Amino acid sequence: MPSHLNVPSKYWELTKEVPPPPIERDINTWIIANPSDPLWDIDVLPLTYTDSRWSAFVVRVDEATRQRLTPNPPLTVWDGENADLVEYWYVDHQNTMLGPYLEFGVTISATYKDPKGNVWKAGYYPYMYLTGDAPVDAGRVLGFPKKMSYIRITTHGGEKGTDFFGYAMTRNGYLLHSSTGQFDDKQVTPPYFYGKVDWGKFNMKVVSRPDLSSSEWQLTYLPSELPEAFNIKGHRFQIKPEHTRTASSDAINWFQQATPFDNMGAEMKIQEVTGLISFVFDLIIPVPAVLWTETYERPASYRGYATPYKYGLRQQFPISQGS
Amino acid sequence: MGLQANEYSYPWLAEGEVPPLPLDRDRIHIISQGVADPVFDYDIVPLTYTESRWMAFVMRADINNMKGVVPTPIEVQDDVIEFWYVIHRNTMLGPYMEMGVTFSASVDSGDGQIYKAGYYPYMYLSNDSPIFAGKEPFGFPKKAAYIAAFEHGTNNNYFNMLMERRGYILHTANGRYSDKPLSTKPTFYGKTDWGRMNYRITTHPDVTKSTHEVTYLPSELPPGFGTGHRFMLNPESIRTATGDDIRSWYMSGTPFDYMGGQIPATELVGIISFTFNLIIPPAATIWTRVVERDPAKDFGALLYSTPFKYTMRHRFMVPQYSQG
Numbered sequence: 158m159p160s161h162l163n164v165p166s167k168y169w170e171l172t173k174e175v176p177p178p179p180i181e182r183d184i185n186t187w188i189i190a191n192p193s194d195p196l197w198d199i200d201v202l203p204l205t206y207t208d209s210r211w212s213a214f215v216v217r218v219d220e221a222t223r224q225r226l227t228p229n230p231p232l233t234v235w236d237g238e239n240a241d242l243v244e245y246w247y248v249d250h251q252n253t254m255l256g257p258y259l260e261f262g263v264t265i266s267a268t269y270k271d272p273k274g275n276v277w278k279a280g281y282y283p284y285m286y287l288t289g290d291a292p293v294d295a296g297r298v299l300g301f302p303k304k305m306s307y308i309r310i311t312t313h314g315g316e317k318g319t320d321f322f323g324y325a326m327t328r329n330g331y332l333l334h335s336s337t338g339q340f341d342d343k344q345v346t347p348p349y350f351y352g353k354v355d356w357g358k359f360n361m362k363v364v365s366r367p368d369l370s371s372s373e374w375q376l377t378y379l380p381s382e383l384p385e386a387f388n389i390k391g392h393r394f395q396i397k398p399e400h401t402r403t404a405s406s407d408a409i410n411w412f413q414q415a416t417p418f419d420n421m422g423a424e425m426k427i428q429e430v431t432g433l434i435s436f437v438f439d440l441i442i443p444v445p446a447v448l449w450t451e452t453y454e455r456p457a458s459y460r461g462y463a464t465p466y467k468y469g470l471r472q473q474f475p476i477s478q479g480s
Numbered sequence: 481m482g483l484q485a486n487e488y489s490y491p492w493l494a495e496g497e498v499p500p501l502p503l504d505r506d507r508i509h510i511i512s513q514g515v516a517d518p519v520f521d522y523d524i525v526p527l528t529y530t531e532s533r534w535m536a537f538v539m540r541a542d543i544n545n546m547k548g549v550v551p552t553p554i555e556v557q558d559d560v561i562e563f564w565y566v567i568h569r570n571t572m573l574g575p576y577m578e579m580g581v582t583f584s585a586s587v588d589s590g591d592g593q594i595y596k597a598g599y600y601p602y603m604y605l606s607n608d609s610p611i612f613a614g615k616e617p618f619g620f621p622k623k624a625a626y627i628a629a630f631e632h633g634t635n636n637n638y639f640n641m642l643m644e645r646r647g648y649i650l651h652t653a654n655g656r657y658s659d660k661p662l663s664t665k666p667t668f669y670g671k672t673d674w675g676r677m678n679y680r681i682t683t684h685p686d687v688t689k690s691t692h693e694v695t696y697l698p699s700e701l702p703p704g705f706g707t708g709h710r711f712m713l714n715p716e717s718i719r720t721a722t723g724d725d726i727r728s729w730y731m732s733g734t735p736f737d738y739m740g741g742q743i744p745a746t747e748l749v750g751i752i753s754f755t756f757n758l759i760i761p762p763a764a765t766i767w768t769r770v771v772e773r774d775p776a777k778d779f780g781a782l783l784y785s786t787p788f789k790y791t792m793r794h795r796f797m798v799p800q801y802s803q804g
Contacts, residue, residue: 158724159655159723159724159725159726159727159728159729160727160728160729161723161726161728161729161745161748162729162730162731163729163730163731163732163740163744163745164730164731164732164733164740164744165732165733165740165741165742165744166732166733166734166740166741167733167738167741167742168733168734168735168738168741169738172792174735174791174792174793175735175792175793176784178549178738178742180548180549180550180551181548183781184692184771185771185773185778185781186781186782187681187690187692187771188681188683188687188690188782189681189683190615190619190621190678190679190680190681191600191601191602191621191679192549192551192679192681193549193550193601193602193621193738193739193742194549194601194602194621194737194738194739194742195621196615196621196622196623198784199781199782199783199784199785200784200785200791200793200794201785202782202783202784202785203783203785203787205785205787205788207788207790225503226503226516228515251798252790252794253790253794254785254790254794255794256646256793256794256795256796256799257795257796257797257798257799258798258799259798259800282514283514283515283516283517284514284516284517285514287801288798288799288800288801289624289799289801290608290611290623290624290799293608293612294612294615297513297519297612297616298683298685299685300513300685301513302513302514302515302516302517302519303514303519304514304517304519304608304609305607305608305624305801305803306801306803306804307800307801307802307803307804308800308801308804326804327804328803328804329574329803329804330804338481339481360513361513361514361515362513362685363510363511363512363513363515363518364616364682365511365512365616365617366617366765367617367618367619367680367693367695367762367763367764367765368762368763368764368765369511369525369617369762370762372507372508372510372511374507374515375685377685387787406482406484407481407482408481408482409481409482409484410481410482410483410484411483411484411485411486412484412485412486412487413485413486413487414486414487415487415488415489415490417492417497417498419517420490420501420502420516420517421516421517422486422487422488423488423489423490423501424501424503424516424517425486426486426488427486430484439788441787444685444686444687445685445686446685446686447684447685447686453507453508453510454508455508459508460525460526461509461511461522461523461524461525461526462499462509462521462522462523462525463523463524463525463526463527463528463572465526465528465705465759466528466530466757468530468570468571468572469497469498469523470492470497470498471497471498471499471523471574472570472571472572472573472574473574473575474574474575475575476567476569476575476576476577476606477575477576477577477606477607477802477803478577478606478626478627478628478802479577479604479605479606479607479624479625479626479627479802479803
């Protein structure tokens with residue numbers, strides 16, 4: 158006789174650590190689908206992080222490249238002090254409301270002038286990659302440009318046990334970036350927005366209709382001041398300076414390339430890798446404001462780029478079993 | 481130390497193997513973020529599939545349990561569930577593995593029309609692009625999981641499936657095809673007047689508003705693709721097994737995934753496997769409800785966790801996306 162076993166554990170009935178599914182709650186608390194079992198739920202809110210390690214390569218990028226990567230309208234690249242310093246960063250998140258995950262991103266200093274003449278200053282993210290599905294989706298709701306990739310972050314060895322580093326990222330079988338080296342703790346100049354509470358973060362969210370008849374672009378802005386409810390004055394990136402390590406350009410080996418699936422290595426024209434800054438921090442991510450929207454309509458005759466049942470280079474890579 | 485190189489070339493562009501770079505296009509050709517390099521791009525449209533292998537367990541569950549996981553206005557029609565795995569070898573989103581659950585359901589759209597369709601309460605995939613191409617425009621309830629599903633042995637007589645997420649096994653089953661007929665099939669099988677439905681929720685970035693929609697994919701082939709069902713089965717590829725041929729079956733609820741706790745099987749009817757081509761057209765929206773939130777009154781109910789305190793739902797092994 159065959160063995161058929163169903164274990165109908167409902168963890169939300171066993172512990173308050175697990176919220177009941179949205180379908181059993183007020184509809185006001187449904188944030189994403191599906192209401193039977195969403196990819197992430199209200200137990201990610203408020204979205205906090207503890208003891209994450211941020212490792213930011215500081216790279217020099219010319220104005221033409223930064224302008225191309227920063228959508229105008231509505232954004233303009235920052236043209237002030239250290240405008241050409243771009244953050245190219247990895248993060249090891251161990252404790253978050255979305256669980257642990259590894260992350261990568263690029264941040265460019267940019268500004269937006271609203272119709273009333275107010276100037277908003279922020280780091281804009283053209284590229285982001287993560288190892289977990291829930292933080293990718295939760296971030297995308299806020300506008301972050303997240304994809305999934307395979308990411309490695311290693312610090313080990315030397316007198317301090319963390320003197321050597323290795324970072325790598327691959328997707329669909331291609332290496333996007335790898336860097337190795339040794340922290341020498343020499344001074345590295347950070348991007349201009351570092352530590353400034355009047356500099357927030359920008360993202361460009363795209364919401365397409367189910368029939369693809371239109372897509373709305375939404376410029377979202379995350380302030381850097383802690384939300385009032387937390388009753389703490391200061392930057393919502395709370396750095397623990399005793400853990401900070403740095404490496405100068407001469408202490409960094411570096412390789413980056415574009416792939417058929419990810420164009421960052423072609424678009425990010427890097428003039429110089431000026432250094433690496435690595436620090437431990439706690440973080441709160443509040444909900445963003447939407448500063449600007451524009452809708453792009455498609456005609457009923459709109460067709461995409463593909464030919465039915467013909468599969469090209471971008472549709473061919475090793476099949477995955479998932480993570 | 482200090483050895484550095486950046487390879488900026490993009491040779492596939494000159495040979496037409498890849499579409500123009502997103503930053504060189506008109507904005508109507510950007511269908512998802514990031515706008516510099518979308519997670520799914522316009523080279524997936526039209527979205528076609530060739531020689532995918534569908535392996536669908538047919539099971540029954542308590543219909544009250546099924547109704548308990550389905551939101552208004554969707555009505556469950558019967559207690560027969562399609563519990564399926566797919567190997568997608570050739571798709572506009574690349575190859576990937578997929579698992580899903582389909583209920584026979586209907587919606588009264590309020591304008592006198594009744595829509596009949598398979599409704600998806602749960603779906604899992606192995607890759608990011610098909611997850612977000614399904615979730616964002618259409619509302620498919622997709623998550624990422626480890627999925628193994630295959631047939632092997634003489635004449636591919638044996639089948640095995642396994643799905644895991646965050647260290648917990650959600651489901652596994654294996655057995656041998658007997659090619660005996662099943663006592664019942666899902667109501668929507670082969671019917672072009674039964675489409676597919678999803679419940680999409682699009683939340684505004686500031687969380688003050690969520691738009692709920694039922695999206696509907698018709699089953700008739702879209703204009704220009706001929707007539708018939710858009711799931712085009714190869715009848716020679718069909719294999720079946722009855723419940724007694726399913727050697728083992730294990731399904732469980734987990735702290736991260738509720739399916740096993742919500743719809744335990746009351747009967748395994750069998751399995752139907754087939755190879756097929758598919759086209760997924762754009763979806764129509766047949767029902768909409770907007771939920772507004774007042775930050776002063778409604779946000780409190782959203783704040784389930786305690787800042788900087790992490791519970792069992794936040795504790796699991798660091799995920800490594802294996803599509804690296």
